[in-house]
Structures are given as structure tokens and as C-alpha cells.
Amino acid sequence: MAISLIPDRKSEGRKILIENDKETIKGSVLVKRGFAHMQKHGVIMDVTNVEQAQIAEESGAVAVMVLDKLPYDVRKAGGVARTAGVKTIQDIMDSVSIPIMAKCRIGHISEAKMLETCGVDMVDESEVLTPADEENHIWKWNFTVPFVNGAKNLGEALRRIEEGTSMIRTKGEPGTGNVAEAVNHIKLLNREIRTVRSVYSDGDFQEMIKLSREFRVSLETVMEVGKLGRLPVVNFAAGGITTPSDAAFLMSLGCDGVFVGSGIFKSTDPSLRARAVVLATTFYDDEKILLEAQKMVDEKKSLVGLDTKNLDLRMQERGPLV
Amino acid sequence: MKKLRIGILGIQGDIEENSDAINEALKELQIEGSVIFLKNFTSVTEIDGLIIPGGESTVIGMLLFLQKVQLDLLKNKIQSGLPVLGTCAGLILLANKTYDKTVGETKQHLLEILDVTVERNAFGRQKDSFESKLNIPFLGEETFNGVFIRGPAITEIGEGVQILTKLDNKIVAVRQNNIIATSFHPELANDNRFHKSFLNMCLEYNNSKKN
Numbered sequence: 001m002a003i004s005l006i007p008d009r010k011s012e013g014r015k016i017l018i019e020n021d022k023e024t025i026k027g028s029v030l031v032k033r034g035f036a037h038m039q040k041h042g043v044i045m046d047v048t049n050v051e052q053a054q055i056a057e058e059s060g061a062v063a064v065m066v067l068d069k070l071p072y073d074v075r076k077a078g079g080v081a082r083t084a085g086v087k088t089i090q091d092i093m094d095s096v097s098i099p100i101m102a103k104c105r106i107g108h109i110s111e112a113k114m115l116e117t118c119g120v121d122m123v124d125e126s127e128v129l130t131p132a133d134e135e136n137h138i139w140k141w142n143f144t145v146p147f148v149n150g151a152k153n154l155g156e157a158l159r160r161i162e163e164g165t166s167m168i169r170t171k172g173e174p175g176t177g178n179v180a181e182a183v184n185h186i187k188l189l190n191r192e193i194r195t196v197r198s199v200y201s202d203g204d205f206q207e208m209i210k211l212s213r214e215f216r217v218s219l220e221t222v223m224e225v226g227k228l229g230r231l232p233v234v235n236f237a238a239g240g241i242t243t244p245s246d247a248a249f250l251m252s253l254g255c256d257g258v259f260v261g262s263g264i265f266k267s268t269d270p271s272l273r274a275r276a277v278v279l280a281t282t283f284y285d286d287e288k289i290l291l292e293a294q295k296m297v298d299e300k301k302s303l304v305g306l307d308t309k310n311l312d313l314r315m316q317e318r319g320p321l322v
Numbered sequence: 323m324k325k326l327r328i329g330i331l332g333i334q335g336d337i338e339e340n341s342d343a344i345n346e347a348l349k350e351l352q353i354e355g356s357v358i359f360l361k362n363f364t365s366v367t368e369i370d371g372l373i374i375p376g377g378e379s380t381v382i383g384m385l386l387f388l389q390k391v392q393l394d395l396l397k398n399k400i401q402s403g404l405p406v407l408g409t410c411a412g413l414i415l416l417a418n419k420t421y422d423k424t425v426g427e428t429k430q431h432l433l434e435i436l437d438v439t440v441e442r443n444a445f446g447r448q449k450d451s452f453e454s455k456l457n458i459p460f461l462g463e464e465t466f467n468g469v470f471i472r473g474p475a476i477t478e479i480g481e482g483v484q485i486l487t488k489l490d491n492k493i494v495a496v497r498q499n500n501i502i503a504t505s506f507h508p509e510l511a512n513d514n515r516f517h518k519s520f521l522n523m524c525l526e527y528n529n530s531k532k533n
Contacts, residue, residue: 025452
């Protein structure tokens, strides 16, 4: 089986319809994680309006993520960042054929419900927006729509998975144009997975229990990571990706695909850049095509970026600790 | 013992999932073989079968059509008998024509090699994605778990196209000679019967090449 079904909590998000003795199941783990698997090797682009969504689709985005403001502008604007306007989301749904994702605030169950009813294909419970609950993330098993969550290490990723998320992305440091934090997060995650993997293959049960306590998740979930040698859900890179070679770099570290936030539409060559990032993501292991992709963008047109060490707001630190 | 080489289009989508299904099917059938991932078609003459996986058809199409010359080579190979399995996005890419309820006729690159018209996202958006048991006589009596992820449906078929199964009066799997295409994802079903039938076609093709 190519999709892991562990863990699985059969709660109200899973809808079973029986018609003429025929059973149809919506919102099952298989259907939700299956959607995330279809995004693999693709680029998901942040957009704020119909025009940007159309550019993204034409350039080969696998899906678009709708926000009110791009992460870079969230930093500039300050104040409270909330989910995008319903009209903007609906207009985008009516104008492109690829999947539409939208961000909701961490823990904000009602924003998430609203997005589900609105018909978005995936909800991102995102630290780019101002967290609405400092204690709990959303219990995502209760939703039919699949979720994606950020993580900066294995413990965070597994806790989000136990809450029912169907996809993980690195947090990185959004809106900075600096890919370094995303690189840190994926490398740490990879290192921790290697540890779990080796403990699992040694059959050291006591050490497995210790790991599950350290990560504050069930033993079942840690065992699954040991068995698979990877996360049980799709894992994307996000936070600071700006150039085609940034995308290729993260793919080469073992990410299943990439999210590009401010990198495209805060540059002054968005259309070409979008296409170049798509090329670089698919052909990350082909130096010739990578060079061609990098040639398509002009460094003078890149988002200048921010120093990640002296930020007023570190988005990756926001939200509940556990 | 023959060694089969199965190509999987490795541009975007659930590439590894198809590879897992093929490797399991090879084992169950006790056929020697291997999977190769293709991002271009320079080695298309060396393969005994091609899988076009699920994913986003617009993206796969766009990246595929950057390679115009090789594409003709691929089409020729398929027309001369190379077995092809297309799942979901794969079905769309093989089709003659596609449209979508919200945006109308989709301006996307297609191989136009399977004589069908496809409606994209025919069952709705992701919250309406589902799994349901399908009767597929071609695979035997036991039902098959159809996993539909924003799945397309086939609305028109040409003369040489055989319907493999329907769901709620929508055609969701077809065969046209050496091409099998499905609206759903057999690679996610934990049931390798589709991949096994496909491998048997590949074996036949491999035999015919030698003779």
C-alpha cells in the first residue's frame, strides 16, 4: 500500500452514504491523504486575487493557496492576519481548474468550517496568520476537507498528523525570501526520522517508547515512521523559497514538493519565475534544465528579502507549543 | 525468463505509488522486471509499457509538451502497440478532448490518442472526493475499491473504445486496444489487479517485439 493509513480516527469528518446497497465514503483517511499525494513533485503558489491565480495555473502550479496578503505584506502591515475574503476565494474557484487551498488561523475551527463549506480543496492551518488559539490546534479528524500543517521538527509533524492533518510542510520563515530556515527544518526532520528508523530496525522497543514520549505522540505513530522510514503523509517544503534553485535544493533534500509564498508575486517577474520554479521542481536532478530554469529569472527582480536573525516577528514560533 | 521494463511518467503526481503497485504486481505474477522513471522520452523505445500517473493534468501536460520532438516518438510507439495505463490525470492526458464545468473547454495540452471526451472534476471538488466499490468484469467477480480524487468522467466514447465500468451512469474506466484509462486511482486501492492486467499486456507486447 502506497498510502499510509496510520493513524486513523474514524470521526465525523468521514461521511458514509448508502444508496441502493452501494456505499460511498467521503473524507476517509485514504481520500484525504490521497489528495495530498496528487500534489507530489508539484509547486503550490500563494495568490491573493484572480489574476495571480490565472498566472499560477498557466505557469504550471499544481494548486493555488489563497491569502488576503502575501506573507511579506503580512509582516509589513502588522496587526492581525486573518483568512482571505470569501468573495476572493469564490472568484478564484470560478476562474481556475486546479485545486484551491486557503489558510485559516491556527486553532480557528470556525474559519476552517467556513472554508470547508465554501468548497476549498485543502485548508492550511497556518502560522502566517495570527494564531486564534494558544492552547490547541484544530482537531482535524472532524473535517471532510483535508488539512496541511507546518512543522519544524519530527515531533511537531507527528502531533499534527495525530490531530488529523493530511500533509506536512516545513515552516521555514515565511515572507523573508530566505530559504535557510526551511532547510534547517527539513534537515532536522530527516535526521530525526533516521534515528527512529534505526531504533525501529534494531527492534529496540524501550527506546521506541522513549522516542514516543519525547515527541509526545502515540507509539503507533512512531512505529509507523520507523516502518516507512519517512512521514506517513506527504511532506512539502515551504517558507522563503524565492528562486528556481531554492526549489531544486529543497527537492534534493527529500521534500515531496514545494510551496512558494511571497517569492513569486513579490518579485517583478512573476510569470517567468513561476514557470521557472515549476521546471526546477520537476527537474531538480537535471543540471542542464536547472540552469535553463535559473536563466529565466533575473536576480535583480527577486524579492530582496529580510534578515531572518533580526525579525520583529518569527512566524515559526507562533501557535500552541504542543 | 523475460525482463520487463515498465516506464512511469515521472513529471508530477503519484509516481512512487504506481511504482510500488507495479513492483508488488511483478512479485505476485513472478515476472522479472523493473521500473524506470521517465521525465523525457529518449528511452521510450526500451520500455514494454508506460504508466501515466495521477496528479494535475495541466501541469504534466505543460511540462510534457516542452519536448515536442520526443512526443511524436511516444505517440508513434503507443499507436504501434505500446501498452499504456493512465489513471485520473493520465486519462485526461490521453483523451481527445476535455472540459470542466466551471471554466468550460480547458485549454490544455493533450496527447489526443484515446478516442474519448473527458469532463474534468466531474464528481466535484475535494470535499466530494470518495471511495466506492466498483464492479469491473474485466478484473473478475470481486469488486474493486475505486478511489476518486477530484476525479474526471468520460462523457463520450469513440467506436473502438470498450467500457470497463460505470458509476452512477458515468463511464469511469475504458480500454482502447493497448490503452487502459481510469477516472480513479487503482494505485491507491491496495489491490493490484489493474496493474497485473497491465503487466500481462506488457508481457504480450514484449513477446510480439521479439518475434
